[in-house]
């Protein structure tokens with residue numbers, strides 16, 4: 415707790431003193447040019463206010479670790495070498511919790527925010543987790559081979575993503591046959607919208623002129639029907655949806671390789 419508060423105070427001081435994110439926008443442009451691009455992405459609020467999001471994750475949001483473990487590994491605990499991916503892992507809360515609870519898992523958290531990845535890495539280090547790693551990557555184009563991942567966790571990501579179907583497509587692509595994914599999206603209004611709204615306010619108060627950020631002004635809380643339609647846009651072997659007062663959940667399993675081949679045969683006849 416003291417470490418979190420200390421680090422937060424340091425990040426807050428540094429953030430309010432500098433107008434841009436850790437990767438300054440000029441550095442983004444230079445990196446893009448080196449990579450042969452001219453496009454310049456807007457900054458991310460999660461990068462700028464990483465310390466604030468990490469506090470919310472730690473003390474405000476629900477911990478679904480047990481539900482995730484049960485949903486992803488319903489019969490037996492994962493075997494050694496089982497690969498789990500967390501998309502939009504933020505400060506690495508679930509990647510670390512699952513790696514602690516299920517030591518045979520190898521967990522990879524991906525996120526676009528370098529500051530949050532650093533926090534996630536230091537969280538894993540402070541817990542001596544050697545089965546947990548983090549990398550900078552975009553959930554719309556995952557740097558993993560098709561059919562290579564056993565399980566995927568996605569928590570509170572679709573709230574801020576515009577191409578939601580593109581992300582579901584990537585989840586489906588990288589999961590192995592019979593691989594499972596767990597998706598949790600909040601449904602409650604104020605508690606869901608508060609962190610993003612506060613990050614916008616904070617960035618306005620600490621930046622002049624006001625920065626441009628890629629996140630929407632308001633979190634996109636999906637209706638049940640939109641959530642269901644999103645999940646069903648891929649041909650899962652099995653999928654279940656659950657709801658409680660605060661969240662909507664989807665647990666999906668890709669069909670076995672044999673089923674997929676049989677279905678492909680039927681659809682081409």
Ligand SMILES: C[S@@+](CC[C@H](N)C(=O)[O-])C[C@H]1O[C@@H](n2cnc3c(N)ncnc32)[C@H](O)[C@@H]1O
Pocket residue numbers: 458460461471475501502503504505507524525526527530551552553554568569570571573574575
């Ligand atoms: C609302 S937070 C959720 C963090 C964490 N999953 C949790 O449950 O608290 C959304 C996270 O997704 C990241 N993110 C946003 N767009 C992304 C993308 N296209 N690819 C990967 N991560 C992304 C943000 O940087 C942020 O850390």
